[in-house]
Amino acid sequence: MSLADLLSLYSIIAIWGIMFINIFLSIGGIIYMLKVNRTDGKIPLKEYPMVSIMVPAHNESIVIRRTVLALLNFDYPEDKYEIIVINDNSTDNSAEVLKKIQENYPSRKLIVINTDHQVGGKGKSNALNIALSVAKGSVIAIYDADNTPAPDALRILVENLMSDEKLGAVIGKFRTRNRNASLLTRFVNIETLAYQCMNQAGRYYFFKLCTIPGTNFVIRRSIINQMGGWDTKALAEDTEISFRIYRMGYYIKFMPLAVTWEQEPQKLMQWFKQRTRWAKGNIYVLIKNFKYVFDENAGPMRLDAFYYALVYVLMLTSLICSDIIFVLGILGFCHVTLGGFSSLLWGMAILLFLLNVLLTLSVEKNEFNFESALLILLMLFTYSKMWVFVVLNALVQSIQDKIYHKEVVWDKTERFEEVDKKKKKKKFMG
Amino acid sequence: MMSSLWKKGVFATICVIFLLFSYDIAQAKEESLPAGDILIIYSDGAKNDDMKSIRSIVEYFTYQRFQVTYAPASKCLNQIEKFNFIVCYKVERYPKELVDKLKDREEKGNLILREREGIKNSTGQNDIRLLFVGNELLRYYLNETGRKDTYMDSMKQTGKLQYNFSDFDLKEALVKEENFLFLTENLDYQVGSLEVGGEKGYFCAKVESLYHIPLTDMNNHLIKAAFIKEAAKWKWPYNGEPTTYAQYIVLDKVYPFQDAQKLLEIITYLIEKKEPFVISVMPIFQHGNYPAMQRFCEVLRYAQANGGTIIMHSPTNQMPDFDKEIVNEYITTAIRIYMEQGVYPMGFEVPKNWMFNKDTIEIMSRFRTVLVSQEEDALIQSEDVTTNLVYKDGHQWIAPVIELDDSGVSYLTTNSFAVCFDITEDMEKIKDKIQACISSFVPLKSLWDINHSFWTDEDIMEYKNQIIFINKKRVEKDFNATNYDENFKYNRNTLQRYSKDLSRINKRLVIAVAIVSSLFLTFIFTARHRNKQTFFIKKEKGKKKGGKP
Numbered sequence: 001m002s003l004a005d006l007l008s009l010y011s012i013i014a015i016w017g018i019m020f021i022n023i024f025l026s027i028g029g030i031i032y033m034l035k036v037n038r039t040d041g042k043i044p045l046k047e048y049p050m051v052s053i054m055v056p057a058h059n060e061s062i063v064i065r066r067t068v069l070a071l072l073n074f075d076y077p078e079d080k081y082e083i084i085v086i087n088d089n090s091t092d093n094s095a096e097v098l099k100k101i102q103e104n105y106p107s108r109k110l111i112v113i114n115t116d117h118q119v120g121g122k123g124k125s126n127a128l129n130i131a132l133s134v135a136k137g138s139v140i141a142i143y144d145a146d147n148t149p150a151p152d153a154l155r156i157l158v159e160n161l162m163s164d165e166k167l168g169a170v171i172g173k174f175r176t177r178n179r180n181a182s183l184l185t186r187f188v189n190i191e192t193l194a195y196q197c198m199n200q201a202g203r204y205y206f207f208k209l210c211t212i213p214g215t216n217f218v219i220r221r222s223i224i225n226q227m228g229g230w231d232t233k234a235l236a237e238d239t240e241i242s243f244r245i246y247r248m249g250y251y252i253k254f255m256p257l258a259v260t261w262e263q264e265p266q267k268l269m270q271w272f273k274q275r276t277r278w279a280k281g282n283i284y285v286l287i288k289n290f291k292y293v294f295d296e297n298a299g300p301m302r303l304d305a306f307y308y309a310l311v312y313v314l315m316l317t318s319l320i321c322s323d324i325i326f327v328l329g330i331l332g333f334c335h336v337t338l339g340g341f342s343s344l345l346w347g348m349a350i351l352l353f354l355l356n357v358l359l360t361l362s363v364e365k366n367e368f369n370f371e372s373a374l375l376i377l378l379m380l381f382t383y384s385k386m387w388v389f390v391v392l393n394a395l396v397q398s399i400q401d402k403i404y405h406k407e408v409v410w411d412k413t414e415r416f417e418e419v420d421k422k423k424k425k426k427k428f429m430g
Numbered sequence: 431m432m433s434s435l436w437k438k439g440v441f442a443t444i445c446v447i448f449l450l451f452s453y454d455i456a457q458a459k460e461e462s463l464p465a466g467d468i469l470i471i472y473s474d475g476a477k478n479d480d481m482k483s484i485r486s487i488v489e490y491f492t493y494q495r496f497q498v499t500y501a502p503a504s505k506c507l508n509q510i511e512k513f514n515f516i517v518c519y520k521v522e523r524y525p526k527e528l529v530d531k532l533k534d535r536e537e538k539g540n541l542i543l544r545e546r547e548g549i550k551n552s553t554g555q556n557d558i559r560l561l562f563v564g565n566e567l568l569r570y571y572l573n574e575t576g577r578k579d580t581y582m583d584s585m586k587q588t589g590k591l592q593y594n595f596s597d598f599d600l601k602e603a604l605v606k607e608e609n610f611l612f613l614t615e616n617l618d619y620q621v622g623s624l625e626v627g628g629e630k631g632y633f634c635a636k637v638e639s640l641y642h643i644p645l646t647d648m649n650n651h652l653i654k655a656a657f658i659k660e661a662a663k664w665k666w667p668y669n670g671e672p673t674t675y676a677q678y679i680v681l682d683k684v685y686p687f688q689d690a691q692k693l694l695e696i697i698t699y700l701i702e703k704k705e706p707f708v709i710s711v712m713p714i715f716q717h718g719n720y721p722a723m724q725r726f727c728e729v730l731r732y733a734q735a736n737g738g739t740i741i742m743h744s745p746t747n748q749m750p751d752f753d754k755e756i757v758n759e760y761i762t763t764a765i766r767i768y769m770e771q772g773v774y775p776m777g778f779e780v781p782k783n784w785m786f787n788k789d790t791i792e793i794m795s796r797f798r799t800v801l802v803s804q805e806e807d808a809l810i811q812s813e814d815v816t817t818n819l820v821y822k823d824g825h826q827w828i829a830p831v832i833e834l835d836d837s838g839v840s841y842l843t844t845n846s847f848a849v850c851f852d853i854t855e856d857m858e859k860i861k862d863k864i865q866a867c868i869s870s871f872v873p874l875k876s877l878w879d880i881n882h883s884f885w886t887d888e889d890i891m892e893y894k895n896q897i898i899f900i901n902k903k904r905v906e907k908d909f910n911a912t913n914y915d916e917n918f919k920y921n922r923n924t925l926q927r928y929s930k931d932l933s934r935i936n937k938r939l940v941i942a943v944a945i946v947s948s949l950f951l952t953f954i955f956t957a958r959h960r961n962k963q964t965f966f967i968k969k970e971k972g973k974k975k976g977g978k979p
Binding site for chain 2 (some may be wrong): 016023026027030033034037038344345348351352355356358359362363365368
């Protein structure tokens with residue numbers, strides 16, 4: 001058996017193994033989604049808790065107005081929530097934009113904390129810790145600066161959180177606001193629905209296991225206090241906090257009816273930078289928490305740590321191997337002589353990938369169509385391949401950070417001005 | 431002054447020592463030329479192509495069990511008188527003294543011939559014979575010995591050669607040479623015809639002790655075959671024709687993974703025709719007990735019990751630095767595997783250049799019967815030697831046939847020849863070739879009729895008086911059918927097992943993918959149906975939920 005055979009065998013087993021895990025999660029996910037979609041997601045409370053909505057922002061003047069207005073528009077008792085925007089060492093006119101909103105809504109609890117480079121500018125976790133120091137709510141809600149949540153999102157999240165004492169946090173679903181902006185955002189939209197939404201639903205359905213996505217979620221203040229705030233070293237503070245919640249004996253619920261819309265990167269370089277940051281964060285979390293895979297007291301998070309290990313070690317290496325063998329095979333440098341190794345395997349894998357993603361899109365409005373099917377196939381051979389480079393880049397950067405002891409800083413995703421279709425139409429008509 | 435004289439003295443001494451040393455080496459080299467039955471003299475600084483032809487001649491003399499000495503003209507100048515059979519092959523550059531030396535030998539040869547003229551039952555064992563192959567040297571030699579008018583020249587470069595191998599087998603071919611020369615006076619013997627520009631000459635002719643063959647191109651099959659036939663007669667020291675050797679039907683390079691059914695079909699055909707045959711099997715180094723190998727060996731045992739003889743081909747050499755110990759280990763393993771299955775190889779097949787390398791000669795020395803194939807081992811270098819080293823091992827040779835037509839059969843009886851068959855060829859073609867062998871004037875022979883022996887690192891085989899002895903114990907070559915193990919355990923390692931099972935898993939995977947796909951499609955239809963319902967119900971109620979702001 002040659003090295004090419006050995007690596008092919010490894011790739012086949014790893015890829016098919018991970019694919020069947022995803023199929024399993026998708027089946028759980030669709031059952032949960034169908035079940036939830038039959039309700040409105042609301043569990044009315046006698047008394048609503050005080051909620052502090054925290055919005056970390058760094059040079060977000062392009063999108064922050066829209067976000068804050070959406071937050072002010074929540075279908076939630078006005079006196080029961082406050083909005084804390086941490087304008088973290090911004091060099092743009094975010095402060096002015098926010099001040100204007102404060103002036104326009106004098107009766108609302110909108111707190112703006114402007115930090116300078118001494119206190120701020122040290123990443124999202126640091127900004128959230130600053131906001132926490134002034135927050136009054138017993139429930140903390142987090143929204144990114146580019147989000148426009150649906151009016152009922154906060155109510156659904158809070159009502160679900162208060163319905164079970166063992167719940168540490170409730171997360172909602174996020175959608176791509178600018179999905180038609182470019183081919184890249186279309187891919188991101190499909191990826192978000194398939195691998196972040198359906199995957200979360202499946203894990204929650206089978207194991208009551210979720211990972212906080214960084215935005216559109218509520219968490220008990222007591223838990224944050226107990227864990228001493230956010231880990232400022234973590235780049236993926238959301239994943240990091242999820243692991244800590246499970247270790248404390250709470251669980252996280254996924255509620256897909258609480259929807260927020262966010263702006264995704266429209267250009268490849270921005271996307272690459274953002275995903276590298278995410279991957280670096282996840283690698284940090286994996287290294288920090290992998291020990292819990294073998295800890296019987298770690299509860300369901302053992303599965304999550306194991307899943308991360310599968311994705312970042314098994315999936316990554318198997319994809320690298322199979323891609324190298326594929327390229328070398330085309331160039332005629334190597335030849336796989338493995339018994340049973342055939343194109344049928346790849347054909348079936350592609351079919352399952354297509355159906356799996358289509359299944360995810362089928363529960364959404366205006367997503368399930370022929371165009372999406374073509375996009376999925378195109379995505380498989382282009383967008384999905386870039387994931388390998390993202391993770392490799394993240395690995396290299398993580399090693400460099402470790403060697404040169406680099407501090408965590410804002411690695412902000414560049415925002416884009418979005419044109420409102422209705423306004424555009426009016427302009428044209430006028 | 432003294433210093434300068436001292437330097438000159440030292441320099442002169444070094445020169446003298448160097449000259450003496452060089453002379454000693456030259457002398458030593460000349461003296462080291464081994465004595466043999468035949469001396470082949472070739473041009474000083476002969477080209478590679480000429481050396482190939484010389485090695486080809488040496489190869490065929492070896493098959494006829496002659497010890498051959500071959501060297502460039504200047505090197506064997508002082509050795510000529512030691513040899514009775516001298517071949518001057520295409521000698522174009524040579525020292526002038528060569529003519530005198532050859533003349534001495536010719537005159538002595540002629541004297542011996544005259545002395546035994548009229549003597550009955552003279553064997554001619556002490557005859558001295560000179561064979562000139564090519565024309566340059568002979569022309570100069572005849573001129574220098576005052577025989578200018580005993581030959582005819584032709585400056586034409588092409589001719590038509592006709593030669594009879596038997597009463598019914600006249601073969602002809604176009605031939606090329608720089609120029610031609612034919613002896614014309616007092617010919618004692620001439621054979622074949624060579625037509626050059628309207629002039630008719632011979633392929634081989636003789637005047638007393640002097641023989642001449644005007645053609646030198648040993649790549650031409652007809653020239654080579656005719657040369658071998660004439661040379662065999664020429665060096666036959668007794669009266670009458672040389673001994674007649676047979677040809678062997680050889681199913682060549684049969685691999686254990688080839689179609690055993692096809693092999694059985696050919697064997698059955700040969701058995702029905704009652705013709706002896708040889709199967710040259712490729713060596714196998716592991717998995718000798720696998721069912722496929724058992725099936726293959728069952729066919730071989732059947733052949734072995736019905737007139738077929740098995741020989742083993744040498745392992746395919748892939749070592750740039752040849753290691754004879756490793757090859758011997760491989761051969762030992764392979765032979766052991768076959769013998770454990772009741773198959774007893776009687777000989778060994780090797781590429782033809784294995785005859786000219788010390789390491790491969792050493793490997794071959796373990797086998798009495800050696801079949802030489804037409805192929806060459808590209809990783810083996812021929813030794814720069816002056817004798818056929820392999821002669822000392824006294825092998826029973828089977829030479830590759832020199833094909834003169836499409837039938838592929840032998841037209842020579844000078845030594846044993848192998849007519850090789852590729853078993854992957856069309857059955858009808860194979861049958862035609864077998865028929866040609868049967869019809870040939872060269873008899874077919876069984877390897878079971880002669881004795882064989884070999885030894886490996888672990889075993890000794892001896893076949894004599896129709897009995898096979900392995901490590902001095904008698905073994906039988908009777909055919910016994912194999913009892914196949916239905917549940918044979920391959921004992922593959924984990925990875926090999928996974929690889930093997932992958933084909934089976936593929937089928938299961940197809941079923942799993944079909945089930946998952948059906949499940950996914952069902953979910954997709956359900957989700958779409960629910961979506962439509964929810965949409966219409968909500969539209970009716972005029973509600974908005976989670977809509978895009």
